[in-house]
Each structure stands twice: as C-alpha cells, then as structure tokens.
Amino acid sequence: MTANEQFDQYLQQKLDEKKSIGTLRSLIYASDKIDFSSNDYFGFAQSGLLNAVDKNELPAGATGSRSITGNSALAEATEQLIADFHNREAALIFNTGYMANVGLFSCIAGKGDTYISDEYIHASIIDGMRLSYANRLRFKHNDIADLEKKLSAATGKKIVAVESIYSMDGDEATLIAIAALCKKYNALLIVDEAHATGVYGDKGDGLVCKYNLEKDVYAVVHTFGKALGLHGAAVTGSNVLRNFLLNQARSFIFTTALPPHSYLLVQKAYSLLPTADRNKLHQQVNYFREQIAAVKNIGFIQSHSPIQGILAGDNFKTKALAAYLFEKGFFVRPILSPTVPVGKERIRICIHSFNTYEQIDQLVAAINVTQ
Ligand SMILES: Cc1ncc(COP(=O)(O)O)c(C=O)c1O
Structure with a gap:
C-alpha cells in the first residue's frame, strides 16, 4: 500500500467512527423541495431582484x-x-x-x-x-x-x-x-x-x-x-x-x-x-409557532426569530426525521451533536417571508404524523 493509500485508509477510519455515532456529514442539494432551511429570509437570492x-x-x-x-x-x-x-x-x-x-x-x-x-x-x-x-x-x-x-x-x-x-x-x-x-x-x-x-x-x-x-x-x-x-x-x-x-x-x-x-x-x-417584508416574515414565524405548539409530544426550542428548532431525540432519530421530511418535499436539515449539545439534536427550520401558510401547515402536519 502506498503512503497516500495508507493515509486515505486512516481518514476513512475517522469517517467510519463519525458514521457509527451518527455524525457523518454529506452534501445534498434539492431545488425541487420547499425551502425551510436556507438563510435567505426574504428570498433575495432567488428573486432575481x-x-x-x-x-x-x-x-x-x-x-x-x-x-x-x-x-x-x-x-x-x-x-x-x-x-x-x-x-x-x-x-x-x-x-x-x-x-x-x-x-x-x-x-x-x-x-x-x-x-x-x-x-x-x-x-x-x-x-x-x-x-x-x-x-x-x-x-x-x-x-x-x-x-x-x-x-x-x-x-x-x-x-x-x-x-x-x-x-x-x-x-x-x-x-x-x-x-x-x-x-x-x-x-x-x-x-x-x-x-x-x-x-x-x-x-x-x-x-x-x-x-x-x-x-x-x-x-x-x-x-x-x-x-x-x-x-x-x-x-x-x-x-x-x-x-x-x-x-x-x-x-x-x-x-x-x-x-x-x-x-x-x-x-x-x-x-x-x-422595504423587505419583515412584518410578513414575523407573522409567518408566529403562525409556525402556534401550529407547532399544538402538536402533542414534540419538543421545540423557544425562539421568536425565523430560526426554529424541533427537538427530535438523538442523532439517529433527528436524521431519520429530517430524511422523512425531505422525502415529503421539505428542505430541512438535521443539526447533530456535537454541533449542538447531546439531547438537543434538532431539525433546524428557517421560516421565510415567501413561505405560505399552506406550506407551514403541510410541514407541521408532516411532523405531526411522526409523533
Ligand atoms: C452567527 C454567525 N456568524 C458568522 C457566520 C459566518 O458567516 P458566513 O456564512 O458569511 O461565512 C454564520 C454563518 O453560518 C453565523 O451563523
């Protein structure tokens, strides 16, 4: 085995360790999903403006x-x-x-x-x-x-x-x-x-x-x-x-x-x-908070900002919930420990001014099904 191959093997072992504790990252893209994840709060990046x-x-x-x-x-x-x-x-x-x-x-x-x-x-x-x-x-x-x-x-x-x-x-x-x-x-x-x-x-x-x-x-x-x-x-x-x-x-x-x-x-x-639509953004956030609060047995992080966290359990449960929501058409990402403390692993949801009430209802309904 060459030195380069040996080094790759060493790196692969490190990656396998991450995989075994559920923290392996991979890159994804999905332009066809409803965006509940990006930081593009007003859609400036997408709007053509x-x-x-x-x-x-x-x-x-x-x-x-x-x-x-x-x-x-x-x-x-x-x-x-x-x-x-x-x-x-x-x-x-x-x-x-x-x-x-x-x-x-x-x-x-x-x-x-x-x-x-x-x-x-x-x-x-x-x-x-x-x-x-x-x-x-x-x-x-x-x-x-x-x-x-x-x-x-x-x-x-x-x-x-x-x-x-x-x-x-x-x-x-x-x-x-x-x-x-x-x-x-x-x-x-x-x-x-x-x-x-x-x-x-x-x-x-x-x-x-x-x-x-x-x-x-x-x-x-x-x-x-x-x-x-x-x-x-x-x-x-x-x-x-x-x-x-x-x-x-x-x-x-x-x-x-x-x-x-x-x-x-x-x-x-x-x-x-x-002139960005801050009122609408904050209204959508409040609407999301009201809807998610009505879901039984779901933990979420108290926040009045567009960043909302749904506590899903450990790394594996959080990944599974993210994968389910992704499959249902929502672009959301899991945030895993050690990025956040153990027990605080979550789905990080970003609400945007361009998300509709209907989309929020659909997302909350999909989360509800998993509870
Ligand atoms: C609080 C905070 N500071 C700084 C940064 C880094 O900003 P940028 O993505 O422009 O490198 C981020 C982005 O993840 C952030 O959330």
Whole structure:
C-alpha cells in the first residue's frame, strides 16, 4: 500500500467512527423541495431582484488583495454605505462572515487579555479567539449572572462576544442587560448580527440599532450571506478599528478581495432592506409557532426569530426525521451533536417571508404524523 493509500485508509477510519455515532456529514442539494432551511429570509437570492444589477462594465475579478490591487472606490463607497446604514463610523468588508470573525477576534486581543463568549457562540468566533492567544472564558447561554461571574474573574482587556440572534437556537441575546454589565466591568462588547441583519430594526439595521446600543457596542459584524442573499460580511465600528483591522486582520490582508460586482450587489441588497417584508416574515414565524405548539409530544426550542428548532431525540432519530421530511418535499436539515449539545439534536427550520401558510401547515402536519 502506498503512503497516500495508507493515509486515505486512516481518514476513512475517522469517517467510519463519525458514521457509527451518527455524525457523518454529506452534501445534498434539492431545488425541487420547499425551502425551510436556507438563510435567505426574504428570498433575495432567488428573486432575481439582485440580478438586475449591471455588472458588464466591471472586471470579473479583484486581481489582488485589498491592500495591493483589489481596492476600489466602489469597495470603499460600499463600506461607507454600510457604516451609515448601521449608524457607525466605519465598516470593513471581508469575503465571508467566517473570515470577518476570524480576522477580528484573532487580532484585537492577545496574551493576558480575556475573551468571554456565550457558550453557543458561532464557530468562526471560537476559531478567531483561539488564534489570538488571549484567555477564553465561556458563560452559560444567555445567563447574565454567569456572565458577571466570568467578568469579575477576567484579566487584561475584557472582550465579550455574543450573537444578537443565535444561529442554532434562534433565540435573542439579552443585549441591553449584557451591554450594561459590560459597562460596569469596563469590558468591550462585540455583537455578531448575522441572523438579525435585515430581519430586525425599523429598516433592517439589526438589534443593536433597534435598541440604540451603537455607543455601547464596540464592533458589530453583519453578514451578507443570510437576509441579503449574497456573500461576504462587514465589521462595523470606529475608524481606528477599521484601520487596525486592515493592518492586522490576516483573513483580510492575505486573500484576494471580492470581485467588484459583489459590491454592487451588496449596495442593491442594502437598498432593498428598508422595504423587505419583515412584518410578513414575523407573522409567518408566529403562525409556525402556534401550529407547532399544538402538536402533542414534540419538543421545540423557544425562539421568536425565523430560526426554529424541533427537538427530535438523538442523532439517529433527528436524521431519520429530517430524511422523512425531505422525502415529503421539505428542505430541512438535521443539526447533530456535537454541533449542538447531546439531547438537543434538532431539525433546524428557517421560516421565510415567501413561505405560505399552506406550506407551514403541510410541514407541521408532516411532523405531526411522526409523533
Ligand atoms: C452567527 C454567525 N456568524 C458568522 C457566520 C459566518 O458567516 P458566513 O456564512 O458569511 O461565512 C454564520 C454563518 O453560518 C453565523 O451563523
């Protein structure tokens, strides 16, 4: 056996281990199913609205990193538009939300400083914090008392990281209380608004703006891959932070910038956000919650956001329920442990403004049959 074959055998063993505990992932696609899974909350990605942007005059690619040849007036104007939209001084665009979080959290703190993050914080923030060499403390999910305990134990610069809407549970951080506590302990607060951008706030500017917390939050991450239906992300904050990141954030510096037409698409999506059908989206969410609450013997996670979790048991039961619903024509995905804690394995359902009441009824009826 060659060294390459031996290595493949070793990797296959690891995959077999994952399979035996029900956590093996595979890639699927299904354009013919009813979408109860994507993060395209308003259907921007599908609607054709964004395709109306004229990209013919633009180069197909950025030709280099932002620091070398990939910068443009268009990129900078887009950043200013985003900063203004969210009531911040400045914004810096990264190629993805993952890269924004890794870049931000890896470079703004170091040895002797302390990150304190909610235990359900997104993997991209965990990876960024790990790269920083700062100490890391976790507080119990949305537990203010535990956050206070951790804040009083922290040393050096203290930076608290939360998501305004949690990507797996769909519940909301108690942002006002968290911001007050950060003030008391002289800690910085950073909020990832990935699942709130577009979905909350009068014009879709997110929960930090909705609660007027702009001055109490040091930096906010907005991603373009969810409600905006696109790709990329921005870190918003002060001019100094922007300058620091473009000097220090390695996931910004050492990568080819987005293609120029991406900025046009982001501008277009932002122009659509104020009139996006938030009322309808939240009505559909409430309708789903009422219907699922009436199903006997079903566990679900309390959430008022479009992200709804149906607790299905262990990894195998969750996969089986997802497969059944998929076969019945619904695009839903299982979320398994260890991505979520053991016992909290779930079907993650995303409600969209374009889902109809009838589709929601059909989905709930299909879940009901399995109980
Ligand atoms: C809370 C949160 N932050 C960041 C990201 C990463 O964003 P992107 O998909 O743009 O890399 C995600 C997406 O999964 C997310 O849910």
